[in-house]
Amino acid sequence: MRLHLLALLAKEPAHGYELKQALEQTFGSAYPSPNIGQVYVTLGRLEKDGLVRAVDVEQSNRPNKKVYYLTAKGRDHLTTWVDEPTEGPRVRDEFFMKLVLAPLTGIADRMALINRQRRHYLSLMSDLNDLLNRTSPSDRVAMLLIEGAMLHLQADLDWLERCQEDLA
Amino acid sequence: MSAVLKTVNLVKIYQDGAIPVPAVRGVDLQVEPGEFVAIMGPSGSGKSTLVHMLGGLDARTSGEIWLDGKRVDTLSESAWALLRRKKVGFVFQFFNLVANMTVGDNVELPALLAGVSPKVARERRESLLGALDLTDRADAAPAQLSGGEQQRVALARALANQPSLLLADEPTGNLDSRNTRDVLRLLGKVHKEGQSIVMVTHDARVAALADRVVSLFDGEVVDDGRIARRRRGTAGEVIDLR
CATH class of the missing domain: 1.10.10.10 (Winged helix-like DNA-binding domain superfamily/Winged helix DNA-binding domain)
Structure with missing residues (x-):
């Protein structure tokens, strides 16, 4: 703060x-x-x-x-x-680390990781949809924040698809 | 209650010259009445082929498709067309509106074709146009509308005969965020009223409205599960601002 x-x-x-x-x-x-x-x-x-x-x-x-x-x-x-320019989001993504390292651990297969993460992102998106409906359009700072979060999530999902195509 | 849609080991193989190209490889899918299922997956994973088969727009290679408890994959093309008028609504990325009819008539036509009384068809038309904020565009020709408006008309048309199942293939693929929001609102509303929906989409906002997400990869279902809804609270509580 x-x-x-x-x-x-x-x-x-x-x-x-x-x-x-x-x-x-x-x-x-x-x-x-x-x-x-x-x-x-x-x-x-x-x-x-x-x-x-x-x-x-x-x-x-x-x-x-x-x-x-x-x-x-x-x-x-x-x-x-x-x-000063602000650091971009997701420079070190924890999920990415899991995805790369999963085969070494012998615990999780990559397809399962990707599927679980997709559902998690969609669940977050669903929360944001609800939030957008509950937020007054006059609360402009909040509206912009929600839209920004949605765009980030969309990018995460698109990227997840790329991971699936290349790694799974 | 029986499933509104069921497929059993559904397969589609395209023939590219002498080489068979499998697009859908043994999909078992069941959709309960009132359920909203999003189908996701990379391009080439078979999503569009799947919904086209479900709507009878593309013939299956093998397997079964059941709609409202009736086997439909064995129907003749004309029998399929007849059934589709009554039971299936379809929305595509490109809207395919009838160019020489007004917006209002485009929306009203499917209900009339399905044999609904003109009075009911008119009421349905008014309520759908109202819900999509298109009432004052009713007398316009489709070409006079923006892409977003045309897509809303296409959605209204697909819903006009209160189909058992709404099939959609990237319905927001072409829309800017404001138009997407209008389409989202209508989808959410009809789903709440009990409309069963199967929708192919890349748009996470749209997919997040669904009860369930089915992920395809290489023509197979690799994931099928519910979308959890969890957090309440204000933007500041839900979104981490550091």
């Missing part, structure tokens, strides 16, 4: 609870609602690393609240993250 919080703080200084709310608003249902304790723990670590700093703001009748802001180091860190 470190970089998410840095990105939100790049917009404006905020206290912990505001950050939690901002995360929920930005992602809609695409991101599980963060636990406030986790937000504070992460902020503490970011402060220790010098990426954010906190100032105490006095409040009448209540304990001071800490407002966090981004440091120059924090901004550099964030910029580096945003600017």
